Amino acid sequence: MGLRAGLVRLAAGGEVPVFSVAGLGGRVVVEELGAVPGIEVVDHPRAAALLVVVGRVPPGLLGPVLAVHDQLPSPRASVWWPVGADGGVPGPALAAALPGLVVGRSGDVNGLRRLFADMLDGGHPTDPAALGDIDPAPWRGVGPYGHGGTGMTGGVPYGRPMAGRAPDRDRLELDQLPLRFGPLFPPFPPGLVLELLLQGDVVQQASVGDNRFRTEAGTPVSTTLDTDLFLGALDHPVLVSDLELARARHHLRWLARVLRLHGLSGRAWRTLALARCLTAADAAAVTALTRTVGRSRSMASALRGQGVLEDPGTVTGGPVARAGGEPADARSGDDSYRGLGFEPVTHPAGDAWDRLRQRLGEAAQAMALVERAGDRVRAPGPPVEGPRGLIAAGLRPPSSSLLELLPDLLAGQEWGDAVNIVASLDLDLEEAAQDGSPGLAGATTPGAGFAWRPGMSPDGGPQGSRPGVTRSPVAPTENEP
Amino acid sequence: MAPFGAALAVVLGAGMAILASRWVHRLDPGVLSAPERVPFQGGSAPEVHAWSRYHIRYYSMALLFLAFDMEMVFMYPWAVVFVEEGVVALVEMMMFILILVLGILYAWREGALEWA
Numbered sequence: 092m093g094l095r096a097g098l099v100r101l102a103a104g105g106e107v108p109v110f111s112v113a114g115l116g117g118r119v120v121v122e123e124l125g126a127v128p129g130i131e132v133v134d135h136p137r138a139a140a141l142l143v144v145v146g147r148v149p150p151g152l153l154g155p156v157l158a159v160h161d162q163l164p165s166p167r168a169s170v171w172w173p174v175g176a177d178g179g180v181p182g183p184a185l186a187a188a189l190p191g192l193v194v195g196r197s198g199d200v201n202g203l204r205r206l207f208a209d210m211l212d213g214g215h216p217t218d219p220a221a222l223g224d225i226d227p228a229p230w231r232g233v234g235p236y237g238h239g240g241t242g243m244t245g246g247v248p249y250g251r252p253m254a255g256r257a258p259d260r261d262r263l264e265l266d267q268l269p270l271r272f273g274p275l276f277p278p279f280p281p282g283l284v285l286e287l288l289l290q291g292d293v294v295q296q297a298s299v300g301d302n303r304f305r306t307e308a309g310t311p312v313s314t315t316l317d318t319d320l321f322l323g324a325l326d327h328p329v330l331v332s333d334l335e336l337a338r339a340r341h342h343l344r345w346l347a348r349v350l351r352l353h354g355l356s357g358r359a360w361r362t363l364a365l366a367r368c369l370t371a372a373d374a375a376a377v378t379a380l381t382r383t384v385g386r387s388r389s390m391a392s393a394l395r396g397q398g399v400l401e402d403p404g405t406v407t408g409g410p411v412a413r414a415g416g417e418p419a420d421a422r423s424g425d426d427s428y429r430g431l432g433f434e435p436v437t438h439p440a441g442d443a444w445d446r447l448r449q450r451l452g453e454a455a456q457a458m459a460l461v462e463r464a465g466d467r468v469r470a471p472g473p474p475v476e477g478p479r480g481l482i483a484a485g486l487r488p489p490s491s492s493l494l495e496l497l498p499d500l501l502a503g504q505e506w507g508d509a510v511n512i513v514a515s516l517d518l519d520l521e522e523a524a525q526d527g528s529p530g531l532a533g534a535t536t537p538g539a540g541f542a543w544r545p546g547m548s549p550d551g552g553p554q555g556s557r558p559g560v561t562r563s564p565v566a567p568t569e570n571e572p
Numbered sequence: 573m574a575p576f577g578a579a580l581a582v583v584l585g586a587g588m589a590i591l592a593s594r595w596v597h598r599l600d601p602g603v604l605s606a607p608e609r610v611p612f613q614g615g616s617a618p619e620v621h622a623w624s625r626y627h628i629r630y631y632s633m634a635l636l637f638l639a640f641d642m643e644m645v646f647m648y649p650w651a652v653v654f655v656e657e658g659v660v661a662l663v664e665m666m667m668f669i670l671i672l673v674l675g676i677l678y679a680w681r682e683g684a685l686e687w688a
Contacts, residue, residue: 159612222607252619265627
């Protein structure tokens with residue numbers, strides 16, 4: 092048994108593979124978890140030993156969280172971390188579904204390491220499965236070899252409908268695969284559900300699924316947003332330097348996400364560390380960072396010409412509009428910024444590369460403004476230029492108008508470019524969920540404008556594909572001769 | 573000695589293979605449950621069958637193959653006479669390869685190297 096104990100100690104001393112889920116207000120904690128040495132945040136639940144859920148899980152995310160939990164290989168454990176003012180207890184639904192859930196302290200990395208060691212040692216029992224072992228589409232083959240029955244095209248082999256057909260690039264009628272990514276897909280912002288029609292790696296059609304940060308009744312779930320300081324500036328006096336520091340921090344966090352997406356994890360963690368304890372004294376570091384990233388040829392070649400925004404005027408302010416040459420910035424007309432030498436940064440092309448350069452430029456500009464503003468106070472009243480766009484009373488949150496750009500920007504793109512374009516918009520689904528306008532109701536309805544085939548569940552959660560959901564068989568007339 | 577050594581190697585190899593297969597069998601977690609078998613899409617379940625066809629572009633792949641294949645076909649006789657002919661043969665082969673490379677670049681531009 093000496094060998095076994097030695098191996099367990101060796102394994103427990105290694106990196107802890109963690110799959111992290113950001114609940115309400117948990118995005119920043121989840122992203123900083125990846126920067127901690129000894130913790131490896133993995134992109135796939137099969138590679139993880141611990142599931143870390145940060146913040147309360149809204150009802151729309153519960154099903155996906157449980158589905159992901161069951162995909163962790165045994166032995167597995169799940170941890171819940173509170174965020175801000177959520178009372179230190181997970182929601183009753185999550186606690187009931189995961190009886191082995193360990194409630195920890197936010198950012199308690201040593202607790203994760205101890206739990207991992209305990210679990211390998213056998214001290215902490217492995218989590219039981221949250222969902223039943225029920226095959227959503229049990230095997231229903233017919234014929235002497237049980238090969239599924241009604242043909243290779245358009246049939247329902249093994250109880251699952253096959254992909255439909257549509258012309259591809261060469262105008263051949265080939266399979267068009269409907270796939271739903273999210274809401275816990277690591278390259279996407281937390282909560283984003285994209286319903287894609289793919290042929291090979293080409294996105295033929297994209298639509299945004301329902302926002303999981305809304306309740307079933309469609310009302311937004313109450314939460315603290317990462318842009319709360321800017322929202323508060325609408326009716327409270329705030330130091331201009333505080334606002335600009337928050338803006339630089341926001342853009343740096345976004346940059347860290349994009350760097351990680353490009354496989355530059357080391358630089359991403361350094362950027363995140365800089366963002367976490369950003370002060371007015373870090374202006375030189377921010378300028379140096381933006382200069383280095385802005386010179387990156389590999390990122391330029393990956394992003395140039397991707398996701399060009401045809402009409403930047405449709406977006407109300409923000410870096411996305413300004414990266415398309417639209418000099419709209421609420422700070423231009425703001426009395427509190429008068430005399431600071433503020434001039435909106437713009438870029439001409441409106442593609443993903445210009446959006447990156449735009450945010451780099453705005454982060455450096457914000458640091459310069461921090462220095463110049465001193466202790467100047469911004470008077471409440473006029474609209475605030477948030478890091479994603481214009482914030483004003485009665486105006487839709489910037490993320491929700493940016494979300495509506497996705498279907499047009501993604502159509503016709505290859506998968507890798509599509510992921511880059513999603514990242515370039517700096518979306519936040521929690522912010523988008525705060526939108527009360529009826530205009531978005533159509534965009535958030537599942538499957539709006541999306542050729543979802545018969546037999547597919549309307550909600551996309553794992554419950555939707557249980558037996559009992561009626562599947563209308565596809566007519567066998569589509570069979571190949 | 574040699575037959576004995578060979579037999580020993582076979583017996584040892586087979587023995588280790590049998591032991592390894594039995595041991596690996598013990599490590600096997602067994603049959604995966606339905607939620608574990610689902611491919612990861614970020615918490616959403618797949619809705620269509622995994623049997624899906626895409627255009628593998630045999631035609632353009634065949635053209636590319638021919639470009640490389642022809643190159644090799646002519647290179648064998650060329651290599652035989654290369655020493656006799658000297659620089660002339662080298663220049664001729666370079667011209668030939670240049671034409672083939674143009675063909676490959678054309679196929680690349682036409683998207684022959686893309687997936688779908």
